[in-house]
Every structure is written in C-alpha cells, then in structure tokens.
Amino acid sequence: MLNYGFADMKNKKLLLAAVILGFFTWVFFGYVILKFINRDEPEQPFRNGLPEQEIVFMPYDPFFSHGTTRKTIGFVDSDGSKRELFRFMIKGGSAFKFPKHFSTYVIEPKWSGDGESLAFYIADVPPHIRLIDKQGYLYGKECVDTYLNDFGFDGKGNIVLWISRSNSLFEDHSDEVEGEEQLFVRYDFKKCQVLEAITVPVPEEYYVTGVNISKDGILTCMIKEVVKFTHQEPEEPFSVYIYNIKSGEEQVVPGFLPSLSDDGAMLAYYGYNRELIIRDMESNEEWAFRRIYKYDDFYRWVSRPGWSPDNQWLVYNTRDGEIYKINVNSGERIYITDGYTPDWR
Numbered sequence: 001m002l003n004y005g006f007a008d009m010k011n012k013k014l015l016l017a018a019v020i021l022g023f024f025t026w027v028f029f030g031y032v033i034l035k036f037i038n039r040d041e042p043e044q045p046f047r048n049g050l051p052e053q054e055i056v057f058m059p060y061d062p063f064f065s066h067g068t069t070r071k072t073i074g075f076v077d078s079d080g081s082k083r084e085l086f087r088f089m090i091k092g093g094s095a096f097k098f099p100k101h102f103s104t105y106v107i108e109p110k111w112s113g114d115g116e117s118l119a120f121y122i123a124d125v126p127p128h129i130r131l132i133d134k135q136g137y138l139y140g141k142e143c144v145d146t147y148l149n150d151f152g153f154d155g156k157g158n159i160v161l162w163i164s165r166s167n168s169l170f171e172d173h174s175d176e177v178e179g180e181e182q183l184f185v186r187y188d189f190k191k192c193q194v195l196e197a198i199t200v201p202v203p204e205e206y207y208v209t210g211v212n213i214s215k216d217g218i219l220t221c222m223i224k225e226v227v228k229f230t231h232q233e234p235e236e237p238f239s240v241y242i243y244n245i246k247s248g249e250e251q252v253v254p255g256f257l258p259s260l261s262d263d264g265a266m267l268a269y270y271g272y273n274r275e276l277i278i279r280d281m282e283s284n285e286e287w288a289f290r291r292i293y294k295y296d297d298f299y300r301w302v303s304r305p306g307w308s309p310d311n312q313w314l315v316y317n318t319r320d321g322e323i324y325k326i327n328v329n330s331g332e333r334i335y336i337t338d339g340y341t342p343d344w345r
C-alpha cells in the first residue's frame with residue numbers, strides 16, 4: 001500500500017512538472033510568434049502617446065555623467081504649472097515617469113511645425129535622429145546610418161536635414177549639386193525616404209547647422225566658415241543665412257541660432273552683444289532685447305529659441321540652466337522651469 005502511494009505521488013509530481021513545462025513552452029513559442037508577426041511594427045516608448053504639455057526640454061542635471069545610459073526628456077506647460085520627466089529605453093522599453101532629475105543622452109528635442117511629432121538626437125557614436133509621432137511610436141532606427149550633423153523641420157511636419165559631403169545621402173543626390181552648393185533634404189522618417197532635395201548656394205567651406213524651412217519656402221540656418229590650421233576663432237564666428245527657395249534671394253546677417261516661426265512671418269536669432277533680435281520677415285523691421293544674458297560668452301551655452309504658436313512669445317534657456325519665455329513685443333520675461341534646449345508647439 002505504501003509503495004503504491006509513493007508511486008502515485010511521484011506520478012502526480014511528474015504530471016505537474018509536465019503541465020508547467022508545457023505552459024511555459026507555449027508562452028515562449030507564443031512570444032516568438034507575436035514578435036515575428038509584429039516584426040515591422042515600430043517601437044512605442046510612449047505607450048499612452050506624447051504628453052499634452054506645450055514645451056519640451058532637456059532636464060537640467062548638475063551631476064551629468066557621460067557614463068550614464070539613462071535617457072530623459074521633460075515636458076512642461078507654458079506657465080510652468082505642470083512638469084513631467086520621462087526616462088525611456090530606446091530598445092523596446094516604455095517611457096516611465098520620474099519625479100526628479102536624471103542624466104540624459106537625449107539631445108535637443110524639437111517639435112514638428114504641426115506639433116504632432118517630436119524629434120531628437122540619440123547621443124551614440126555616431127549620433128543619430130529619432131522621431132516620435134503623436135501616438136508615441138518611434139521611427140528612424142533603420143533610416144540613415146551615417147553621421148547627421150543637424151536637423152530641423154519644415155512647416156508641414158517633415159524633418160529637414162543638412163547633408164554633408166561625407167554622408168551617404170549626398171552620393172545619392174550629388175548630381176543635383178552644382179559646384180560648391182550645399183545640399184538639404186526634406187526627409188520622411190516614417191518611410192525612410194527623401195521627399196525633396198534642395199540645393200542652396202552656401203560655399204562648401206562653410207559649416208551649416210540650425211536649419212529650418214517655413215511653410216512658404218524660406219530656409220534659415222546658421223553658417224560658420226571653417227578656418228583650417230588655426231586654433232583661434234574669430235570674435236563673431238557665426239552668421240544667420242536666410243534663403244528664399246522659390247526666388248533664390250539670399251541674405252547673411254551677423255548672429256547665430258536662428259529660429260523661424262512655422263508660418264515664416266517672424267525670425268528670432270541672437271546677436272553678439274547679449275541681445276535677442278526679432279525680425280518681421282515681410283517688412284524686414286528688426287528690434288532687439290538687450291543684455292538678457294549675464295555672460296559675454298553666452299553664445300557657447302544657449303540654444304535655439306522656440307516660438308509660441310501665436311508668434312507672441314519665445315522660449316529659451318540661460319547659461320545657468322533656467323528656462324524663460326519672453327514676450328516679443330513688450331519684453332516681459334517669465335521663468336518657467338530649469339532645463340535646456342526648450343521648444344514650443
């Protein structure tokens with residue numbers, strides 16, 4: 001009797017082990033099948049879609065470590081009332097909300113002109129660009145595999161890229177470039193394809209960054225002449241370049257970090273006397289808010305200002321990591337939060 005009972009107990013354990021093993025086997029194969037079925041689906045770091053706040057920024061972290069693998073991005077209302085930080089992993093992870101500062105490898109987040117998507121650098125080697133749409137899906141992983149220096153948006157929500165001569169995309173469109181012209185492209189990061197190639201008569205020896213295109217075809221960027229065999233920079237190394245794609249008219253003014261409003265009506269950029277300059281693009285009238293920075297070398301620390309949707313405000317950061325908005329008519333300045341590289345939608 002005891003032997004039969006022992007054998008019966010042993011059989012039950014074997015049966016239970018078989019059931020458990022079968023269950024996990026089915027779970028494993030189910031996971032593999034689902035991964036195969038959804039292999040072309042983009043990752044979704046923001047499972048609930050992009051946050052509703054108007055301003056995106058890089059959180060300020062005085063203890064930033066280049067060895068960290070954390071990726072953090074911040075969102076805040078234009079009045080500073082609601083601030084949220086999200087840390088997310090690019091490979092398969094969600095965006096998790098955190099109540100305090102984290103080091104970040106997300107660089108210079110920017111809203112599209114329609115506010116429906118968000119793009120930013122991921123600071124790997126080489127750096128590359130990612131796009132997140134309104135639903136929170138991530139695009140761009142398989143798009144461009146070579147170094148991209150900078151990006152902006154056009155007024156239709158497409159990313160604009162400056163393509164250096166070392167980039168593989170330049171080889172694909174080199175027959176469209178005459179002489180020393182610079183190449184820009186409108187790029188669809190969801191489909192990984194060039195929508196339009198644009199050539200601009202900026203000499204080859206100039207370094208280009210901060211590009212944007214308005215809805216009516218005005219391209220603005222920052223240019224800097226590359227001076228070889230010297231360690232000395234000129235006192236005013238950057239210029240703002242303004243180019244009308246349709247008419248071919250161009251203009252160069254001293255300054256840096258230009259920001260064109262989405263409708264192309266207003267241009268903001270920094271001058272070298274610590275001023276923020278506003279230009280009406282129709283009348284070419286300019287006015288400036290002077291001494292808005294405390295340090296003469298502020299141009300090494302600030303980022304491109306971002307326009308509000310009604311073109312009445314600009315958001316920008318100081319060298320000390322404070323984000324302000326300034327009224328472009330009255331000069332009224334209001335503190336919003338701590339951080340860098342803010343952009344408004």
